Amino acid sequence: MTRNITENDLILYFYSExxxxxxxxxxxxxxxxPSWVVLLDSLKEVKSLEFTNSFPSATTxxxxxxxxxxxxxxxxx
Amino acid sequence: MTxxxxxDGVLIKRYLEGNQAAFExxxxxxKMRIFTSVLNIVNDHYLAEDIFQETFVKIIHSIRAGKYxxxxxxxxxxxxxxxxxxxxxxxxxxxxPTVVDxxxxxxxxxxxxxxxxxxxxxxxxDEISMLRSWIRRLPEEQxxxxxxxxxxxxxxxxxxxxxxxxxxxxxxxxxxxVINLRKMMEKSSVRVK
Numbered sequence: 001m002t003r004n005i006t007e008n009d010l011i012l013y014f015y016s017e018x019x020x021x022x023x024x025x026x027x028x029x030x031x032x033x034p035s036w037v038v039l040l041d042s043l044k045e046v047k048s049l050e051f052t053n054s055f056p057s058a059t060t061x062x063x064x065x066x067x068x069x070x071x072x073x074x075x076x077x
Numbered sequence: 078m079t080x081x082x083x084x085d086g087v088l089i090k091r092y093l094e095g096n097q098a099a100f101e102x103x104x105x106x107x108k109m110r111i112f113t114s115v116l117n118i119v120n121d122h123y124l125a126e127d128i129f130q131e132t133f134v135k136i137i138h139s140i141r142a143g144k145y146x147x148x149x150x151x152x153x154x155x156x157x158x159x160x161x162x163x164x165x166x167x168x169x170x171x172x173x174p175t176v177v178d179x180x181x182x183x184x185x186x187x188x189x190x191x192x193x194x195x196x197x198x199x200x201x202x203d204e205i206s207m208l209r210s211w212i213r214r215l216p217e218e219q220x221x222x223x224x225x226x227x228x229x230x231x232x233x234x235x236x237x238x239x240x241x242x243x244x245x246x247x248x249x250x251x252x253x254x255v256i257n258l259r260k261m262m263e264k265s266s267v268r269v270k
Contacts, residue, residue: 007252012233017232042255051228052208056112056125060126
């Protein structure tokens, strides 16, 4: 590795979206770079916050299914 | 017994062949992820319902018109439609005249026709409600990337395509979202595992 690791590299590393070369380099050098660990810990902390799953109302779903059916009927008539 | 999951692309093909149940499966599979993403981005239950409905109507029409060519990338495609729909509906909403009370407040902001308060009362003190309020306080662009990456599980490349930006912009927004959320967490002295 000849270039410096940026915050963007670390974020991509956290989400497993970086190249294997950069990923291996970061993993091997984490101990020597406490600032990387701070950012990765923050990402981990935020990722662990769970979103509440929400659902559309039954009426909305019904309208959608009806729409999909209407088109079906028209196209086959 | 293992259950085989039929790929989205196959479901769409079956729906085009006249199989209504295939569409129902597709809706059932993605409704939670799409609706929750939209709700967390727009912060308005009614608006989220409208966007969700309009999104799926558009999806139906596009599929029927043979415009779906994203193989098994249904979710990013649907979220892109939902995002564009949200922008359009928010623009329309801004054009509507606002009815204000004597102190200049939008009276519809205070009307609780939808029984949200009941739900909110139950979760008022818990962490989930707190997360929602933190996310609500993030700037829109940061909130969008955070929801699409951490909840909808899209890659930064997919988010960049949906939001018509580039990957670096998305990563930058995520970084600021994390910084802001950490600040809010520290302020309310809540720590998560």
